[in-house]
Amino acid sequence: MRENEAAIRLDMNQVGKDKINPFLFGHFVEDIRDHMDAMLAYPLKDMDFESPDETYRGLSGSWRPYTNGKSTRYALEPAAKHHSGHSQMVRIYSDDDGYAGLCQAIAVKQDLDGYHLAVYARASVEIKYVTAEIADKMSGDVLGSVRINLTSHDWRHYAVRLTVLRDCEHAEFRVYVPAEHERWLDHVSTGMLWLDHISLLPSDSSGNVRKEVMEMTKELNAGMMRLAGNYISAYHWKQAIGPVLERPCVVNEAWGGWTNKYFGTDEFIQFCRELGVEPLICVNDGSGTPEEAAEWVEYCNGASDTPMGRLRAENGHPEPYEVKYWEIGNEVWGAWQVGHCSAEAFAERYVRFAKAMKAANPGIKLLGCGDARMDWNQALIELAAEHMDYLTLHLYHGYNRFGIHDRGDLTPKEDRFKAMLSYPEWTRESIRQLREMFGTSPRYAHLKLAITEYNTMYYPNTIRKGLPNEHTLEAAAANAANLNEFIRNSDVVEIGSFSDLVNGWLGGCIRVGDYYADQFRGKSAGWSDKSLTVYGTPSYYVMKMYANRDLGYVVQSYTYCGSFKVNSRVPAAASLEHLPNLDVVACVNVTGDKLTVFMVNRSLEDILTDVQLDGFAESGTAHLLELTADDYESINSVQHPDLVTSVSHEVPFAGSQVSCRLRASSVYALEVSRQGDN
Numbered sequence: 001m002r003e004n005e006a007a008i009r010l011d012m013n014q015v016g017k018d019k020i021n022p023f024l025f026g027h028f029v030e031d032i033r034d035h036m037d038a039m040l041a042y043p044l045k046d047m048d049f050e051s052p053d054e055t056y057r058g059l060s061g062s063w064r065p066y067t068n069g070k071s072t073r074y075a076l077e078p079a080a081k082h083h084s085g086h087s088q089m090v091r092i093y094s095d096d097d098g099y100a101g102l103c104q105a106i107a108v109k110q111d112l113d114g115y116h117l118a119v120y121a122r123a124s125v126e127i128k129y130v131t132a133e134i135a136d137k138m139s140g141d142v143l144g145s146v147r148i149n150l151t152s153h154d155w156r157h158y159a160v161r162l163t164v165l166r167d168c169e170h171a172e173f174r175v176y177v178p179a180e181h182e183r184w185l186d187h188v189s190t191g192m193l194w195l196d197h198i199s200l201l202p203s204d205s206s207g208n209v210r211k212e213v214m215e216m217t218k219e220l221n222a223g224m225m226r227l228a229g230n231y232i233s234a235y236h237w238k239q240a241i242g243p244v245l246e247r248p249c250v251v252n253e254a255w256g257g258w259t260n261k262y263f264g265t266d267e268f269i270q271f272c273r274e275l276g277v278e279p280l281i282c283v284n285d286g287s288g289t290p291e292e293a294a295e296w297v298e299y300c301n302g303a304s305d306t307p308m309g310r311l312r313a314e315n316g317h318p319e320p321y322e323v324k325y326w327e328i329g330n331e332v333w334g335a336w337q338v339g340h341c342s343a344e345a346f347a348e349r350y351v352r353f354a355k356a357m358k359a360a361n362p363g364i365k366l367l368g369c370g371d372a373r374m375d376w377n378q379a380l381i382e383l384a385a386e387h388m389d390y391l392t393l394h395l396y397h398g399y400n401r402f403g404i405h406d407r408g409d410l411t412p413k414e415d416r417f418k419a420m421l422s423y424p425e426w427t428r429e430s431i432r433q434l435r436e437m438f439g440t441s442p443r444y445a446h447l448k449l450a451i452t453e454y455n456t457m458y459y460p461n462t463i464r465k466g467l468p469n470e471h472t473l474e475a476a477a478a479n480a481a482n483l484n485e486f487i488r489n490s491d492v493v494e495i496g497s498f499s500d501l502v503n504g505w506l507g508g509c510i511r512v513g514d515y516y517a518d519q520f521r522g523k524s525a526g527w528s529d530k531s532l533t534v535y536g537t538p539s540y541y542v543m544k545m546y547a548n549r550d551l552g553y554v555v556q557s558y559t560y561c562g563s564f565k566v567n568s569r570v571p572a573a574a575s576l577e578h579l580p581n582l583d584v585v586a587c588v589n590v591t592g593d594k595l596t597v598f599m600v601n602r603s604l605e606d607i608l609t610d611v612q613l614d615g616f617a618e619s620g621t622a623h624l625l626e627l628t629a630d631d632y633e634s635i636n637s638v639q640h641p642d643l644v645t646s647v648s649h650e651v652p653f654a655g656s657q658v659s660c661r662l663r664a665s666s667v668y669a670l671e672v673s674r675q676g677d678n
Contacts, residue, residue, distance in 0.1 A: 333369070
């Protein structure tokens with residue numbers, strides 16, 4: 001067979017007995033860098049004046065002075081009762097005869113129904129109202145304005161609508177006492193305005209999530225959504241429930257900045273319910289306690305007559321959430337993790353957490369933190385297998401395992417490409433070792449695998465690059481081949497969580513605006529001012545392609561094609577010789593009338609491929625979903641958000657064989673139905 005020709009043969013007599021779990025195509029949210037800023041719909045920052053003054057004397061974080069008065073004074077003062085952060089004081093002197101308040105640079109979209117504007121404020125008695133407005137800083141046009149009457153000298157919550165006439169990337173939000181306000185004589189306690197919260201939400205937001213993000217996430221058909229990550233090991237769930245203005249401002253100990261208090265347990269469950277997906281919550285075993293974790297389970301699942309269930313009901317959610325899947329430990333094996341310890345110490349800790357959580361709700365399923373190092377897993381299951389339903393793995397694939405560095409390196413691009421496309425070989429080896437381990441004792445026979453984080457990671461990535469490799473077609477092909485490995489092992493792998501959902505770090509599959517965060521340097525502006533653009537990476541379209549297919553069971557397939565070799569400078573855990581150019585897995589649906597064949601071309605050449613259907617269907621029209629581009633380094637961006645997307649083709653076939661051309665570094669899903677056209 002020629003290098004650019006291939007054949008795929010299916011054996012319809014060999015169909016797996018284990019159903020492919022839709023949780024394989026799950027996703028992952030973490031309060032990491034700008035993940036929450038990008039996912040949530042709030043355009044304002046420092047809404048609770050939590051950040052200390054870094055630029056302007058007496059002003060919090062992103063806020064700036066808005067005044068033409070030479071005597072206006074600003075100060076951060078204690079927060080209102082039950083609030084955290086600070087309150088922002090503005091002192092206005094009548095002899096300035098001007099306006100005075102705060103402003104912040106934001107980007108807004110047209111909202112004729114009006115942004116929800118919430119302000120928590122008090123003022124000295126002679127200040128009767130303030131003006132809130134949004135203006136275009138470039139043209140000076142006021143895009144929307146509203147008067148807020150201040151009805152009390154004491155703290156009050158004010159809620160109004162602020163109409164915005166058009167989209168504006170260079171907008172400014174302002175709240176101020178206008179110059180035309182009646183003046184007062186300066187003496188004790190005059191001209192003073194305090195603000196303790198200001199927020200804007202577009203009228204079309206889903207809860208507090210961006211409408212566009214919610215719509216794109218729905219299209220992913222995720223199956224499961226995980227709440228976890230490095231920050232969770234210093235996260236105390238009670239700090240993010242109840243009235244949002246009364247939630248404390250808490251430092252994000254893993255990633256810096258502030259933990260987002262506007263996306264706590266109740267908001268996460270609302271997010272999952274709107275998406276129609278199963279929630280997976282990882283508990284704090286680092287700085288937390290078994291009792292705290294058990295209370296979290298009871299808050300989610302307890303009846304309203306239990307202590308925590310009653311608290312949930314008081315917060316507006318009388319019915320239990322019925323969260324079934326709970327993860328104990330996030331990368332506890334890593335020295336960067338709060339609560340890092342040995343495998344034996346973690347196993348002992350895991351058992352204490354598991355017993356407490358099961359006592360709160362015996363029907364939950366528990367996931368224990370595993371590692372790619374098998375000595376950790378062996379020690380953990382020896383001590384804790386009876387208390388565990390799933391062992392977890394995090395599988396990131398990058399240059400480091402090959403001794404390749406992307407900068408200052410003479411490694412040919414083709415060799416780097418081959419290394420990244422070998423992703424499934426490494427996943428296969430990890431699963432093989434764990435499958436073997438689970439088979440060594442009847443105590444382990446019930447265990448399943450949950451790959452609760454995975455993605456390409458072009459590591460080392462310590463220097464910002466012009467184009468993020470994690471967004472390329474190459475990365476999408478690598479992730480697709482890795483998904484094929486999950487499916488091939490669906491008898492033992494039941495859960496997958498793509499990392500991350502939105503921005504966060506370079507791997508986020510939904511991108512909001514032109515911000516990129518490299519692995520070590522935090523968020524930084526990218527190439528343009530298109531912060532309102534929301535789009536998917538090529539890996540987004542892979543996840544969408546796979547999760548929306550009608551899958552039931554794995555069908556045995558045999559692939560005949562050319563091969564490649566990966567050159568590695570370090571000893572490899574996986575075999576890197578004679579790797580097939582095509583990575584293929586076939587599935588049939590539960591009713592047996594639809595066949596899906598996933599095919600990833602891992603080569604840099606187009607391949608003519610015959611798919612032999614083994615009599616599943618003799619003739620008809622197949623559907624071929626294709627994710628491709630002219631260059632394997634093609635990416636989607638704010639300038640070209642749809643450069644790499646999946647397209648559908650109709651492919652006539654006869655003689656129980658489908659012929660198709662698979663383009664280089666591309667991903668395909670071939671669908672064949674027994675009756676009629678697909």
